[in-house]
Amino acid sequence: MIASFSAIAASAASIATFLGWKENRELRKVQTEPLIDIKLEPVEYRIHFLRLKITNVGKGGAHNVKIKLFPEPSLDASFLVTAQKAIKVFMQRDFMIKGVNYLAPNDSKYTDYLSFTGLNPKELDSEYFFNLIFNAEIRYEDLKGKKYKNTYKIDTSERLCCTKIS
Structure with missing residues (x-):
């Protein structure tokens, strides 16, 4: 027993x-994995300017970061044009086109900004913009070459909020 x-x-x-x-x-x-997050935020010195902030919120470095923006397929035609204009502005930065070789933990990159004042050629109609939904697909690797893919839904009606969908 x-x-x-x-x-x-x-x-x-x-x-x-x-x-x-x-x-x-x-x-x-x-504690060693990277995690790339994306959010819509105002520029600190001008709250009527909005841009995307891409941040590695994980504890490990992200390598070969590629970002793709595309409109939500469910948008109707009037909103689709505005979504494509916004995406075109956000994609103007070199890192958005070519990608980022390395993004350290807590490091951020910012896209070009949109304006709603009428003083800037990048201006969009705020009524349309603040009713948009577009997606951001982010692909990256960790130090060992493990591949990650996150897709975020960016709903501008929530203005500063993004929801990870995968």
Whole structure:
């Protein structure tokens, strides 16, 4: 009976050790992975200027970062034109066209900005813009070459909020 109890206790300890090791391994992995986030935000010195901010919020460096913006397929034709104009402005930066070789943890990149004042040729009709939905697909790799792909839905009616969809 004592031997049986000892065997059960040893088995339970082995299982607990294995589960702890597995959880520890997952935590270590998460602490070294990159995670690229994207959000729509105002420019600090002019709140009527909006741009996209791309940030590595993960703990590891992101390599070969590629960003693709595209309108939400469900948009009707009147909003589609505005979405394409906004995407064209956001895609003007060199890093948006060619990608980023390396984005360190907590490092950010900013797209060109849109204006709603009438003083800028990049101006868009705010009534249309603030009812847009477009998507951002971000592909990148970690140091070991593991590939990641995140797709975000950017809803301008929420103005400063983006929702990760995959």
